[in-house]
Amino acid sequence: MIAMEELIHLTKKLIRFKSMHSNPQEITGCADFIEGYLRDCGANYRRLDYHGVPSILVLPQSGFVPILLMAHIDVVDGPDELFDPVEKNGKLYGRGSLDDKYAVALSLVLLKGHLENVRKQNKGQEDLPFGVLITGDEESGGFNGAKRSLQEVKADFCIALDGGGVHKIVVKEKGLLKLKLVSKGKAAHGARPWLGENAIEKLIEDYMKLRTYFEQSTPDHWHRTSNFSVIHAGKSLNQVPDYAEAFFDIRYTENDNMDELIETMQGKIQGDLVVETKEPLFFGGESPYLDLLLDISKNTEVGFEHGASDARFLAEHGIKGIVWGADGDQTQHSQDEHVNIESVYTLYRILDEFMKISGKPGS
């Protein structure tokens, strides 16, 4: 099949762009390349740039589309050799092969195919049931990509092609809270600790109380968790430290009221809790499109993930959705990142059928 060949060929071309955030001109270059591809297809699109981060939005003039495919071209850092894609034993290796360039290629090839189809029926891009959003900063938070670009989109359902697996549709992801704990004490000479108040000791005492709020443990771990990520305190060996700070990476679920929890915890401790970042959870919601997908793809089930993705921005724009994708043995961000080629084909076929059914009048 021509489309399948093009899928892998195009993914390889995309992998060759070293589109890391340490190399922003390569992210821009990759976006330029995609613009060229879209022009060749005769697709209407918009290039958006927020604080230097490029996004590409393929939508009808109205700005409304029933289904939105979302993927990203930026990748995490990697050595040069990872940007030279290698096919081996049915897998395509390379930085971004799985996260998330196969998905960009899949979206583009699917768009091209469906554009050709509607044109054969003397219709146009506005008759497509889907649009595409390709962003450039998922790996650095999505604030100038998905978060901003979704303001330009009206859609019923979004498929974020950036997680899960062919057999697992992700319908929720935990929210993220970065919390700082600050303890203050009183300096004194280290030989006379009783004259001071040790800020590290106070921080540890506080932490002992905080951690009681994160003791739940179930086999699926669908509950809030806290990771004691970073601590820095003390300047000099012979001094009682008068300042200590620690950072916690907290992940929460739809069952948590974090504002309330922070208030409760603050009431129990001596130090100060400071919210550094609070990101919503992704909670996809019920949708007939999800039902349709599960109907087409009999072996696929719904599930959840612990990490966060750009899908967390959907709710604030009133868009329901899922996170879904090809299989790659959980190798994203690793040295041997790869995507299983057959799973890309399978995903393509399912989405192709899904779009065909969704595009039919009265569907």
Place this chain on the structure above:
Amino acid sequence: MIAMEELIHLTKKLIRFKSMHSNPQEITGCADFIEGYLRDCGANYRRLDYHGVPSILVLPQSGFVPILLMAHIDVVDGPDELFDPVEKNGKLYGRGSLDDKYAVALSLVLLKGHLENVRKQNKGQEDLPFGVLITGDEESGGFNGAKRSLQEVKADFCIALDGGGVHKIVVKEKGLLKLKLVSKGKAAHGARPWLGENAIEKLIEDYMKLRTYFEQSTPDHWHRTSNFSVIHAGKSLNQVPDYAEAFFDIRYTENDNMDELIETMQGKIQGDLVVETKEPLFFGGESPYLDLLLDISKNTEVGFEHGASDARFLAEHGIKGIVWGADGDQTQHSQDEHVNIESVYTLYRILDEFMKISGKPGS
């Protein structure tokens, strides 16, 4: 009295040298100045230099002297204005006024006076009951000053003029142990902490056990203490840290067997204890010279201090001793460091009498 005037005059001259360790040429310059003073007195002395740290040793040819006075010319850092001595309300202000330049001046003026006296009796320096050691690195550990120079000295009794007060002779100071605790864990993504082992958590668990060994608290605090000085751990907010290290400033007494304690503690924890520095305590011992001093100075009592000084090196050279000095309202190292001038005079008079009695044949 001439000697009293010279005492303060000379202390002021010494204060004007910015003899901080950030400014080593001023330490050298101050030592050069003292050499000049000794030459003017016609005293025999040796200039020692270990790793660029100057010490000056005034001893008879034999290398033996009953009593050694010890003081230091180096000072802790301070702004320029602190090196401009100011006399006010009976106090002499300035960096080093109390710690420890009045003591250098006192030792020199006392030496000069006693040299003149013995010469009147047609005797010489070898008939003096005391010598003087002036060092240049007490504030940075004393390793190239007192520790090395004391190898060149045979003495019965040392008066380290660097602590205590006119009414308090220090006969013991705690030992110092710098201990590092290292914890190792297993990295994982911060969203899935259950897949990792948090090195900070492990360190805190260990610390909870370690601190049970430092819970004793008496009014005089003459027991071992531990200060949790420094902790550094964690690189990235979204990662489970796989390494954590902490430093403890431990002070111990003659009642502690630290090697045994470290072994016991190591047996209770998961991490590794590493001894960074271990310094002996100062334990002056019984001496007829101490009895004589207490006899001369009726209002003076013996006591102890929690900090460490160069006096800790005496024991390894078989020298008994005390730490003693003028009063300065505990202002050493502070912005308003000062010495109470009357207390310098009192100390001088006591030491003058002490040396006269000690110098008499058959004393």
